Every structure is written in C-alpha cells, then in structure tokens.
Amino acid sequence: MMVGFRQYVAVLLVLSAPFCLGIRSIPSRSIDGGDFLGFDRFTEAPDYRNGRGCPVSANKITSSCDPSLVHVAMTLDSEYLRGSIAAVHSALKHASCPENIFFHFISAEFDSASPRVLTQLVRSTFPSLNFKVYIFREDTVINLISSSIREALENPLNYARNYLGDILDPCVDRVIYIDSDLVLVDDIHKLWDITLTKSKIIGAPEYCHANFTKYFTDNFWSDPLLSRVFGSRKPCYFNTGVMVMDLVRWREGNYRKRIENWMEIQRRKRIYDLGSLPPFLLVFAGNVEAIDHRWNQHGLGGDNVKGSCRSLHPGPVSLLHWSGKGKPWVRLDNKQPCPLDYLWEPYDLFKHSNRIKDHHQSSVLFPPSSSSLIGFSSYL
Numbered sequence: 001m002m003v004g005f006r007q008y009v010a011v012l013l014v015l016s017a018p019f020c021l022g023i024r025s026i027p028s029r030s031i032d033g034g035d036f037l038g039f040d041r042f043t044e045a046p047d048y049r050n051g052r053g054c055p056v057s058a059n060k061i062t063s064s065c066d067p068s069l070v071h072v073a074m075t076l077d078s079e080y081l082r083g084s085i086a087a088v089h090s091a092l093k094h095a096s097c098p099e100n101i102f103f104h105f106i107s108a109e110f111d112s113a114s115p116r117v118l119t120q121l122v123r124s125t126f127p128s129l130n131f132k133v134y135i136f137r138e139d140t141v142i143n144l145i146s147s148s149i150r151e152a153l154e155n156p157l158n159y160a161r162n163y164l165g166d167i168l169d170p171c172v173d174r175v176i177y178i179d180s181d182l183v184l185v186d187d188i189h190k191l192w193d194i195t196l197t198k199s200k201i202i203g204a205p206e207y208c209h210a211n212f213t214k215y216f217t218d219n220f221w222s223d224p225l226l227s228r229v230f231g232s233r234k235p236c237y238f239n240t241g242v243m244v245m246d247l248v249r250w251r252e253g254n255y256r257k258r259i260e261n262w263m264e265i266q267r268r269k270r271i272y273d274l275g276s277l278p279p280f281l282l283v284f285a286g287n288v289e290a291i292d293h294r295w296n297q298h299g300l301g302g303d304n305v306k307g308s309c310r311s312l313h314p315g316p317v318s319l320l321h322w323s324g325k326g327k328p329w330v331r332l333d334n335k336q337p338c339p340l341d342y343l344w345e346p347y348d349l350f351k352h353s354n355r356i357k358d359h360h361q362s363s364v365l366f367p368p369s370s371s372s373l374i375g376f377s378s379y380l
Contacts (some may be wrong), residue, residue: 104164238281297313
C-alpha cells in the first residue's frame with residue numbers, strides 16, 4: 001500500500017585533482033562511444049525551472065561555491081548509469097528550486113565509459129543541469145578493500161563516499177550523498193534543510209530495532225579491544241545510501257582516515273562481511289543525527305543474495321531506495337518486476353528498454369486526479 005504518499009515527488013573524486021570536467025566546458029551534444037554503451041538511448045529530460053521564492057544567484061555562471069546551492073553527490077558509472085539518470089530526474093522533477101541543485105558526480109578511473117563520455121551523456125540528458133564529473137582514483141582504496149558477501153559490493157566506487165571531503169571543492173561545506181539505485185518522491189530541499197545538532201558529522205535515518213550485532217563477525221565481538229568502540233555509545237544501524245554530511249567537521253576530524261583505519265584492521269582480522277557499510281557504522285553508529293525514516297525507504301532490492309521483492313516500511317515516503325541485489329531496471333527489462341519497481345519506472349529516461357507497462361497498476365499508484373501529484377516546479 002502506498003500509505004503516506006503525501007506528494008508525488010522524487011528525489012562524487014578528485015583526490016590529487018588530476019582531472020575534473022565541468023559540463024559547461026563541453027558544448028558538443030554528440031556522445032562519443034554512445035552506440036557501444038547505449039548512451040544515445042536516453043531521452044532529454046524536461047527543463048525544470050525554479051518556482052517562486054527560490055534564491056537568485058548573483059553570478060550568471062553557476063559556481064559550486066555559490067552559497068545558494070544544494071549540493072548532491074553520487075557515483076556515475078556505466079553499470080548503474082540508468083539508475084543514476086533516474087535519480088537525478090526524480091530530484092529535479094520534485095524540487096522546489098531545481099536550478100539551485102548542484103550535482104557532484106564521481107566517476108571510476110577505469111570504467112568502460114570515460115569521464116568525458118559520461119559528461120557528454122549527462123549534458124545531453126539534462127542540458128541545463130549544474131554539475132561536475134570527478135575521477136575517483138581506484139588505487140586510493142583498492143588495497144584496503146576486502147572480499148564481501150556480494151561481488152558488486154567490492155567495487156572501489158562504493159567507497160567514494162569516504163573521500164568526499166577530499167574530492168569536492170573546499171568551499172563545499174555540506175553535501176547530500178545518495179546512491180544510484182533510488183528515486184526521490186519529495187522536495188530534496190527539505191532534506192537539505194535538516195539541522196545537524198550537537199556537532200554531528202552526518203545525518204541519516206536510524207533503525208535502532210535492527211539486530212546490530214549481525215553486521216560484525218565473532219572475531220570482532222570476541223575481541224574486547226575492538227568491541228569497546230561501542231562502549232560509550234548506543235549504536236543503531238543506518239544505511240549509508242542517503243546521508244547529509246557536514247564536510248567542514250568531516251575534514252577537521254579527518255574522518256576519512258578513521259574509516260581507513262578500520263578497513264586496515266578488517267584486512268588483518270576479518271571483522272565484518274558487508275562491503276563499505278561496516279566501517280561507517282564503526283565510526284558513526286550512535287552518533288548520527290536521526291532523520292525521519294521517510295527519507296530512506298531502503299531494502300527494496302531485497303537482500304544481498306536473492307534480491308527478492310520487498311514491501312514498503314510503514315509510514316510516509318520521501319525516498320525509495322532499491323538497496324540489495326535486485327535493481328528495478330533489471331527486473332523490469334527481464335519482465336520479472338516487483339510491484340514497487342513500477343514506482344521507479346516513471347523516472348526512467350532510457351528510450352529502448354523492454355519495460356513492462358501496467359497502466360492499471362500505475363493508475364492505482366499514481367491517480368492523475370489527485371492533488372497530491374502536483375509538483376513544485378514547472379518546465380518549459
């Protein structure tokens with residue numbers, strides 16, 4: 001049931017700065033290599049514009065240092081490209097001030113699609129989008145990654161969020177990090193406006209009733225020196241796919257190094273099995289600004305093995321997140337979708353996918369006569 005849908009809305013690395021592409025520096029609308037990678041199959045998104053009351057920048061050319069901007073960071077690679085495009089589309093569609101959003105895309109150094117191709121793709125799909133594409137040097141983290149329960153979790157790009165304080169311009173003091181397998185169904189400015197209190201570094205929905213012990217091995221819990229990290233905290237599980245991050249405090253506290261320290265211990269002693277999440281839990285769990293659960297309805301991709309269908313958590317929804325093995329675009333193309341995958345489909349800009357159309361279900365989930373479906377922004 002779609003209980004709680006109050007509005008139909010939706011909605012990163014230059015370490016040594018060897019390469020950074022700003023979209024506006026590439027005027028060409030052609031996409032080199034597009035036929036091979038299928039990039040020519042994306043439809044150009046509507047040109048979403050600001051509503052009334054949005055901050056107006058004094059600069060004609062948008063800079064990432066503009067204080068009126070909402071900063072959003074996410075990864076961008078060929079494997080999850082379709083999900084990333086849908087996530088951006090959802091954020092723009094439902095933002096009250098879409099022109100005030102600045103996207104920071106983190107691209108893998110050795111991805112089959114070069115950062116230049118990805119840049120051209122984003123520009124052709126979102127001609128007026130404010131963004132930069134950064135290269136994440138995989139050798140920064142490759143020697144710290146240990147095996148996981150699912151091979152996809154070992155991708156170095158999964159660890160890009162650890163380095164946002166180094167990647168993004170120093171003037172960017174706050175950022176929303178989002179995964180590529182989600183869509184927003186609320187105004188992202190509401191998430192941006194959340195206050196991080198008492199010197200909190202990150203904000204995220206917490207799940208304190210989850211079995212926290214399962215995220216770490218017996219090697220961890222049986223070692224009193226390691227497990228005492230939680231001695232003065234009441235740790236709760238949180239999903240790192242949606243986080244509001246204070247980059248000033250992050251840089252000052254050198255939290256990148258704190259996460260790396262735990263990854264080094266993991267290489268020696270195998271204290272967890274689940275990819276990039278546990279180091280974040282070790283550093284932050286129990287010291288997170290608790291955000292309403294509506295901002296991360298996660299787990300819609302099932303578990304990390306089967307990727308089975310899941311239902312929504314009780315309560316209102318502002319963001320739908322297909323964390324887990326199953327991805328909506330894959331299941332839709334395979335004609336084996338889960339019911340909630342149809343909520344992702346309206347944001348999909350891929351032209352020639354073999355998507356299933358279920359007009360009856362769509363009309364039930366998104367009744368066109370409902371006033372709650374009115375977005376904040378208009379487009380030309």
